[in-house]
Amino acid sequence: MDSKQLLNRVTQQLKQASKDSTIQAGDNGAIAHEPTVEQKEAINQIFELFRFNYHNQFLKAFPDLDTMIMAKRLWAKLLADYSGQVIMRAAEKTVKDSTYLPNVHEVLMRCDIADVHGLPSTHAAYMEACRAPSPKREYSWTHPAIYYAGRASDWFFLANEPEAVAFPVFKRNYELLLQRIQQGEEIELELPKALPEHSSVPLPRKEQQQRLHALQDLLKD
Template sequence: MQNVSELLPTQQSNFPVNRPVVHEQPRPAQDPSQDAQAAMAKTIDKLFGTLKAFYTNHGASLKSPEIEGQIKTQWVRELLKAQITGEMLRMGTARAKRYATEDKYTKWPVVAEFIMWCHGLPSVDEAYREAVDHSHDIVNWRPTHPAVYAAGKRVSWHKLRRSDTQAGQNAYRKAYMEIAAKVVAGEQIEVNKPQLIEQKKLTENEKAELKQLGRANIGALKAMLGKG
């Protein structure tokens, strides 16, 4: 009979070693969009708090915490999609405050309007009034934004001068919103205004020739009239 010790493996390496295989799970990479959404959400919370002090009738739009939360979510999504920077956000906020203070925009702004303001675009009503007020002197006019001028040029200044017609107003609003959408999408709008024709400065010789020509014309006219 074999000894029990003889039944054991003589080397430790002969022991079957069943170590559990541990597969290290890669850590999920932090989604930068989640960070951006979280940062923008905090910004929107502060923005809404600021605007509520100016839009005192905000309750008509933000009727409940649930509705306000839904609107905030929409603003976060749309502002991120439009790539609104901090500086642009400050510009839009300043314009929103001004409109509320001047009672030109007492309703809570929708996000599409606010994005326009962030791009330096005035409201549709303000753009229309500006275009009409300067339609008689477009050469010396410095528009607040190129889109304001471009929309007026598309509609025609003659139609805008007839500011009492609803057709001209509707045409301008349609043109302005189309151009504003291009601005928000990143397109550059230029103001191509007609230039004043500068009067040519005459030399002394040219002035003398014109005087002689004028005298000759006067003399010929007198001869025709029998007054020579």
């Protein structure tokens, strides 16, 4: 890819970013979908990562500060659904895979929440949920989110419906849990309490009387 093609590639993104950067009408004149501090920091770090790894390409794509600011606005808008951690990890994966300066869409495609948090992919989680033996709660799950997604989908439904029918239901439930994890929620599996070694259930009255009589007879000797 020559410098002209690279510049044209980025220019198309910047034109849209310029439109998106205008303040939208409202009572307080605020910019819609303002990125969080964490997201801003992640995008700044990503641009520094790109500058280091694609030095000449980076300078040709972003020759001045205004161009870079518009590009960052575009990134913030398109990546607004992901946390800073997810965005950063996705950018690092993109750098490993790409010889040329990545665009925001290439990073967006790698914003896989499950992968970032070390969870199985949606389909792998589905297969684990379908194959796990009963009792389900006592199975050694790769992650509790798989158990809860399976339970929400209904174990009988997963076991008896074809994948074409059951997988979309499981996928929705699993991805809802992934979103909660992305937002910082910890999902843990509550294990059933172990039974005490000694039963605390009282003996039947007749057996109590028999034991009492046996003890009295023993004391007489």
